[in-house]
Amino acid sequence: METWVDVPEGSGFGVENLPYGVFSRRGGPPRVGVAIGDRVLDLAGLAEAGLLTDRGWFAAGTLNSFMSAGRPVWQATRERLTALLTGPEHRGRVEPHLVPLSDADLRLPFDVADYVDFYSSRDHATNVGRIFRPNAEPLPPNWLHLPIGYHGRAGTVVPSGTPVVRPCGQRRSEDGPVFGPSLKLDIEAEVGFVVGVPSALGQPVPTAGFRDHVFGFVLVNDWSARDIQAWEYQPLGPFLGKSFATSISPWVVPLAALESARTAPPPQDPEPLPYLRCDEPWGLDLTLRIELNGHVVSHPPFATMYWTAPQQLAHATVNGAALRTGDLMASGTVSGPERDQRGCLIELTRDGREPLELPDGRRRAYLEDGDTVRIQATASGPGGAPIGFGEVTGTVLPASR
Amino acid sequence: METWVDVPEGSGFGVENLPYGVFSRRGGPPRVGVAIGDRVLDLAGLAEAGLLTDRGWFAAGTLNSFMSAGRPVWQATRERLTALLTGPEHRGRVEPHLVPLSDADLRLPFDVADYVDFYSSRDHATNVGRIFRPNAEPLPPNWLHLPIGYHGRAGTVVPSGTPVVRPCGQRRSEDGPVFGPSLKLDIEAEVGFVVGVPSALGQPVPTAGFRDHVFGFVLVNDWSARDIQAWEYQPLGPFLGKSFATSISPWVVPLAALESARTAPPPQDPEPLPYLRCDEPWGLDLTLRIELNGHVVSHPPFATMYWTAPQQLAHATVNGAALRTGDLMASGTVSGPERDQRGCLIELTRDGREPLELPDGRRRAYLEDGDTVRIQATASGPGGAPIGFGEVTGTVLPASR
Structure with missing residues (x-):
């Protein structure tokens, strides 16, 4: 599996990983993102651009709503993100939603219940x-x-x-x-x-x-x-x-x-x-x-x-x-x-x-x-x-x- | 201190108490109430009628927002409720907001943090x-x-x-x-x-x-x-x-x-x-x-x-x-x-x-x-x-x- 994103050698954030977090950029509103290489992919941005299904999960200050959606949603989202990040034909529309990690203010990823x-x-x-x-x-x-x-x-x-x-x-x-x-x-x-x-x-x-x-x-x-x-x-x-x-x-x-x-x-x-x-x-x-x-x-x-x-x-x-x-x-x-x-x-x-x-x-x-x-x-x-x-x-x- | 509400003998819910809870009535939305005798005073209803200051505290499913408002608000609210329940001149406007306890579905009063x-x-x-x-x-x-x-x-x-x-x-x-x-x-x-x-x-x-x-x-x-x-x-x-x-x-x-x-x-x-x-x-x-x-x-x-x-x-x-x-x-x-x-x-x-x-x-x-x-x-x-x-x-x- 190859991604068109430039992932630095030895990075733990290759396309096989796609971990979720919550970030904001320059005092902007928090949103859900996925780490890839030394970037964060802005899922709320992808959704706004019509590239990702979103039922209120991604323009959010925590992962809780997305996490509660259940395994079929987690699987479908992961498959879609993998396709977007590996298919060269998507690069032009996806790349604008990649934020350098150095510009991202990372938050507590979820509200802890117990x-x-x-x-x-x-x-x-x-x-x-x-x-x-x-x-x-x-x-x-x-x-x-x-x-x-x-x-x-x-x-x-x-x-x-x-x-x-x-x-x-x-x-x-x-x-x-x-x-x-x-x-x-x-x-x-x-x-x-x-x-x-x-x-x-x-x-x-x-x-x-x-x-x-x-x-x-x-x-x-x-x-x-x-x-x-x-x-x-x-x-x-x-x-x-x-x-x-x-x-x-x-x-x-x-x-x-x-x-x-x-x-x-x-x-x-x-x-x-x-x-x-x-x-x-x-x-x-x-x-x-x-x-x-x-x-x-x-x-x-x-x-x-x-x-x-x-x-x-x-x-x-x-x-x-x-x-x-x-x-x-x-x-x-x-x-x-x-x-x-x-x-x-x-x-x-x-x-x-x-x-x-x-x-x-x-x-x-x-x-x-x-x-x-x-x-x-x-x-x-x-x-x-x-x-x-x-x-x-x-x-x-x-x-x- | 005398209230115009008919408080049964020996009730622990006299006007000296005024405990807070959350209730709903016949499948209606939850709201904050105060127990008085065998009734619940609907604080959201009082606020809608312009009888009580409310900054989003009372048309709510939990007490958390009101509890977070702090002691001056708790004191002012208690003083106002006491005045409304003891002043005979308020009876006509307040009485419509008294719900029989037997009609009230009582909820968990607050979201428990830790x-x-x-x-x-x-x-x-x-x-x-x-x-x-x-x-x-x-x-x-x-x-x-x-x-x-x-x-x-x-x-x-x-x-x-x-x-x-x-x-x-x-x-x-x-x-x-x-x-x-x-x-x-x-x-x-x-x-x-x-x-x-x-x-x-x-x-x-x-x-x-x-x-x-x-x-x-x-x-x-x-x-x-x-x-x-x-x-x-x-x-x-x-x-x-x-x-x-x-x-x-x-x-x-x-x-x-x-x-x-x-x-x-x-x-x-x-x-x-x-x-x-x-x-x-x-x-x-x-x-x-x-x-x-x-x-x-x-x-x-x-x-x-x-x-x-x-x-x-x-x-x-x-x-x-x-x-x-x-x-x-x-x-x-x-x-x-x-x-x-x-x-x-x-x-x-x-x-x-x-x-x-x-x-x-x-x-x-x-x-x-x-x-x-x-x-x-x-x-x-x-x-x-x-x-x-x-x-x-x-x-x-x-x-x-």
Whole structure:
């Protein structure tokens, strides 16, 4: 498949990808776009020119309306965009709707309904369990039986590039709890999926319903304050240690772009209960890359995740909980078995005891004010073409006083 | 203060209350109303007739727009409604906008942004701690230092009257986890507050900011599946044991109606950290009443709550988490020290070991299919006038197969 758009070598935004986002240009109104090479294709513009069917989906500030339209619409739109971008005869009419990425102000791509965060990497759960509960088995007794998850704060999901103010809160000290800026500000490199088509209250969505409800995947950085979290999280789970900010990438990679990346997940033993079984392999051959102040510090491999996205979706709804358009479900920290495959600093530095030595000579136990974190990811596409997720970045600002 | 509306003796909807809700009449469009006696005053109708200022707040399907308008608007609207309902000269023009409650279809009063559930009753936390963690101190070490809370599922908050399908899920057995309908379906009688005015990311809201951000209070029934919860909740907190349904009352009682109910909360020892201190007393003299199939089984006293609503709000934002219009923060189960003051069945029946003996001769350890739960609450108003919260009800339907 060849596109007439000039796609730079190694770009993750080839015509096999076509991720969706929301952008505005020079203070103009927001609209839905698709990334191609170093451009954004303005779908609202295409629709206005009569080149694309639009039922109010594209001249919009979020993807929610388009995402709710359902799989046949997603498929038809993707087929049409592919035809427009590969057929040389369309070039003259389509090219005016390509906007340089450098001119596009990228927004939060969708309004987040509920945000659920899972805990689905066995390596991560084992490593963190050892740190948080040194006197217990690292993996909780339920871990191999269900994809553990909890609800996070949807209202503080922010787009890539939003600065993150260091949170204040309570932490443990020898003299009882003290209040102040977190001393253990961390990241969590994750991959999340977003729900397009809602479900009815009382009606579980089986693993086989994944493709009918889920629109695509994003990158997630679930910023975490480990000292606040360690003091607060028992017995009802993380709250303020997580709720100050969760950053997501501006691009939503559609399921159709990830078909070639699907792979068998790790074997599950014990065999999960029937509602968690899945006929299709939904591991994803997707490698993350974490940069701290421009230095690569980790390459977490998403294919090692124990619980898959369809299992997470089936679990989250098996009690009859309804889905809404915009529900975001994140994987939990992606960590592989090797040290340079861990997805958060608490693991990379063993809770600060073994600080990272950066090539610029600086050391990091946890994040310092001014630090910038960038997470990227690439999946394997058809014929080895890279499917890029763009990036999710953020810079730490000092605590407010 | 006397109203010309015929308010039945003992009604909690006197002119001192004026709670807000959303209703429709005979399939008509939804609109904002205020309860008075056994009528609903149609605010959109009043506005259309030129009797009430409206900037798009009242011909609406939710209270969110009005709630976001802020305290000066809430005050001016309340003053105007009070004048219209107490001045005999207004009766002729206002009376056509009174709809019998029996003709009004009551809706979810607001779109829920994020839903946070606290755990602020010391009696409840102690009782439940003994049941869930029999070999540990019942009160966790952090409990007296901060109002423990977690995020629940906003998308499954439903209006009073919505049937609740018994959830399925995993529970512990001697032979490992098994799947099936919950055998321990419970309620939690709670009181929640709803945020009107949002706050900026990175800017904590102090306890003194409570009145500027919070619009009012509702009744909450946080349905809970104790067997699902017990198996899943460690280490990241409750998830499917709670996320299938949370019911709220159709009426939001504004803060202004609760001034006379304010009372000193229980003494706090140790003294909380400075950000949790509050100059005003925000205990509320408010008594709940739980009925199971028409039989009163408990009278939980809200004034016994250890952590107050302004403390909960200040805690939830001290890390810089932003507030949105429609954020719902619930108290956690309201339980007093006496057995007939407990706010959930796990406490009332000691996890089913001491079933309730109902006057109709039936016994209940947990809820059975077909059971109906009704929670009501009344606060003391000016001169002893009752301030009613209406009710939150729900009937249990069998698990879906």
